[in-house]
Amino acid sequence: MWTAQNAYVTVLGIDENDHDNVFAVTLSLLLKFVAFAPKKQETTTITTIVTSSTTTTTITSTSTTTVSQTTMVTTSTSTSTITVTTTQQSQWLTTDSMNNARSSHTASVLTNGDVLVTGGWSGRSYLNTSELYNASTETWTITGSMYNPRDIHRASVLTNGFVLVTGGSTGDSLNSAELYNPLTRTWTTTGDMNHARDGHTASVLADGKVFVAGGSNNSYRLNSAELYDPSTGTWTITGSMNHARYYHTASVLTNGKVLVSGGWDVGSLISD
Numbered sequence: 545m546w547t548a549q550n551a552y553v554t555v556l557g558i559d560e561n562d563h564d565n566v567f568a569v570t571l572s573l574l575l576k577f578v579a580f581a582p583k584k585q586e587t588t589t590i591t592t593i594v595t596s597s598t599t600t601t602t603i604t605s606t607s608t609t610t611v612s613q614t615t616m617v618t619t620s621t622s623t624s625t626i627t628v629t630t631t632q633q634s635q636w637l638t639t640d641s642m643n644n645a646r647s648s649h650t651a652s653v654l655t656n657g658d659v660l661v662t663g664g665w666s667g668r669s670y671l672n673t674s675e676l677y678n679a680s681t682e683t684w685t686i687t688g689s690m691y692n693p694r695d696i697h698r699a700s701v702l703t704n705g706f707v708l709v710t711g712g713s714t715g716d717s718l719n720s721a722e723l724y725n726p727l728t729r730t731w732t733t734t735g736d737m738n739h740a741r742d743g744h745t746a747s748v749l750a751d752g753k754v755f756v757a758g759g760s761n762n763s764y765r766l767n768s769a770e771l772y773d774p775s776t777g778t779w780t781i782t783g784s785m786n787h788a789r790y791y792h793t794a795s796v797l798t799n800g801k802v803l804v805s806g807g808w809d810v811g812s813l814i815s816d
Contacts, residue, residue, distance in 0.1 A: 559580075596809050639682045644673050650699035654726050660687070660707055662724075665695045670714045674724070688730045698746035700754050702774050708734070708754055710772075713742040719760045719773070721779075734777045739768050741748050745794035747802055754801055755782070760790040765809055789814050 597609070642661065649664030659677040663670070670693035675684050690709065697712025697759035709723040711717065719740035722731050737756065744759025744766070754772040758765075770779045785804060792807025792814070807814050 552584070554590045557692070640677075640684055642677075642684050643675055643686055644671065646671055648695035650697060650709070652699045652701050654701065654707070656726065657707045658726075660699070660724060662690060662699055662707075662709055663694045663697055663712065669693070670695055676729075687787070688724070690731050691724070691733055692720050694718055694742075696742040698744060698747045698756070700748050702748065702754070702772065703712065703752040706774070708746070708772065710737060710746050710754075710756055711741045711744055712758065714738075717759075735779055736768050737772075737779050738781055739766060741766055741790075743790035745792060745804065747794045747796050749796065749802075750800055755794070756792060757785060757802075757804055758789045758792055758807065764788075765790055787814060787816065 568638060578585075589699045625662050642668065646661070646664030646666055647680065648655070648799030650660075650662050652662055657679050658691055659679070660674060661677065665674060672690040673692040674687045674689060676687050677684050692712075693714055694709070694712030695714075698707045698710050700710070702708055705726055707726070709724070710721045711719065711798045717740040721734050721737060722752040723734050724731050741756070741760050745757050746758075747755045749755055752774055754774070755769065756772065757769040758767065760766065767785040767788040769782050769784060772779050787809065789804075789807030789809060793804075793805055795803045805816070
């Protein structure tokens with residue numbers, strides 16, 4: 545995890561033979577969150593001032609019996625600056641614990657800086673609970689619960705600040721979707737996807753629509769893709785990928801295209 549001033553990351557391992565058994569690198573369900581403090585650079589400036597003096601003596605003879613001596617002092621100052629940069633060691637810091645232990649959940653940074661965690665697997669049951677992490681107080685509070693428990697789902701922060709949760713599994717893949725309102729801290733249902741799926745990707749496009757691709761429908765791997773329109777709350781089928789895959793990645797490029805890469809097919813990894 546990263547502190548909210550930086551970025552939070554959850555690293556998950558995946559059992560290729562059982563997509564419901566997703567385990568954290570800690571090898572156990574955890575309530576604890578840890579915050580990673582990345583390396584910081586500190587700059588120290590040392591200024592040295594060097595002063596030198598030059599004495600000039602002038603003897604002026606005004607007569608054979610009188611001598612006057614004039615002393616002139618010239619002072620010059622030079623400054624040298626040395627900049628020293630030191631790098632602090634990175635470290636992990638423990639922060640407040642979640643109210644519920646969970647894995648295979650989602651974590652989304654909201655527009656106000658809070659982190660919304662939804663669903664997951666408790667080790668005994670699928671969860672519909674949600675909680676909010678306040679980055680300024682480093683504390684967790686329970687918020688509204690989803691209508692449906694789910695894990696291996698996806699959460700997308702929409703351009704209007706709402707959070708769209710899609711698909712997932714309760715042992716069977718889900719096609720349902722829900723919306724979280726951060727102002728009222730409540731959930732509402734929205735249109736169902738055309739295909740039930742878990743382990744898919746969900747990408748927010750430049751026009752505000754959400755592009756969902758691939759995933760698993762129980763024992764079947766999917767190459768289908770669909771678009772969610774927040775203005776209508778409906779889904780439409782769009783072009784299918786060349787290869788079925790799940791647990792892949794999707795990246796929205798600066799030219800508006802979406803790059804999908806890797807993932808699993810039936811029992812094998814995909815390189816394209």
